[in-house]
Amino acid sequence: MAKQERAVRTRNALIESAAELFSRDGYEVVSLAAISARAGVSNGALHFHFPSKAALAAAVRGAAAERFDRIVSAERPPPQLGGSLQALVDTSHALLLSLRQDLVLRAGFSLDGVAEDAGRGVSLHERWHAWVEDIVARCAREQLLSDVAPRDLVATVVGATVGFAELGGRDVRWLSRITLTRFWSLLLPRIATAPTQRRVVATGRPAEVV
Template structure:
């Protein structure tokens, strides 16, 4: 069991180092030697887990589909859908594995065969499931197509984070994603659900704190809260 745990830790150290290098210089410029140096493992250990740079990159992309924890359950499924995005925005500021996998997913190269669809398909699928539950609960306006909305959620997030990266190195990502979701929710949520949503820039950090504490957000005794739109 101890040997198995060491192998898992070694693999994660390699992936974390690879993601950091991919985030900093991109796939083409990244080298296995630099990843090896950053990881602090032996060459034999690295090649035991990953036979090539392409396998390293694919491993980072695979981790992307699992790196964001499931958010605490909420009475509103729309809040859970928002929380996933806000948590992702928050974690991109603190998690190099996530940042590296996002760059790989969005980067294009003609010299590799990486499957960059993995994180997009996984997040779109999970978003659609949450949005369909929201539709069944009467939280969405009748005209909303949940499959289309899930695609907009994921695609718009990708675009906004690229803009944030270009302008501020993602320092304002949480604020920009909060604005995105406020605009989206205003157009798709029914008024009774809209007034209960927390779509503020600090939402991702609060969700992370709830996850760390292993609990759900306390219920509002009055059954609703105002549509929160500030920066906090």
């Protein structure tokens, strides 16, 4: 294995270990020694890559932001397959599924609350909020009923998804596809025009079902 490749692997292993320990024990309590031990690398190697715990937290946040970007930039279905509203449903499913499986993404969201790391750009919570706002604005013309205020829908979707993620930290059933499908099954008849309702699938499109 080339030296550079080994360095990349070590760096990634440190990010994974840090994410796991930050999620499990909380950022403040975790020591750099615990992270290097968990990653199976020396303290020296850790300090070569990351001069401080804050630097490691920033790397976890960066990696989480990349994964978040991949989730929200998935291809959107054409109008006859539900268009932007289906994209919102699919993406919310993909986000909660990833939060269940991906410790780096989960740690990225939980680091939003850490003061030491505050003020370093936009938090994942804020990015999720902004993305939902944008996609709801794209839905608004033909897909949503005229008496649905877009900001009411945005607040409801962001609140419920963040709540399911938070509850899922203690009981993983809240992060199941079933829970989010309950939410969308309740909501879609309230928000979507009749033709859109016939097209949009509350469970997410098959490609998204895992």
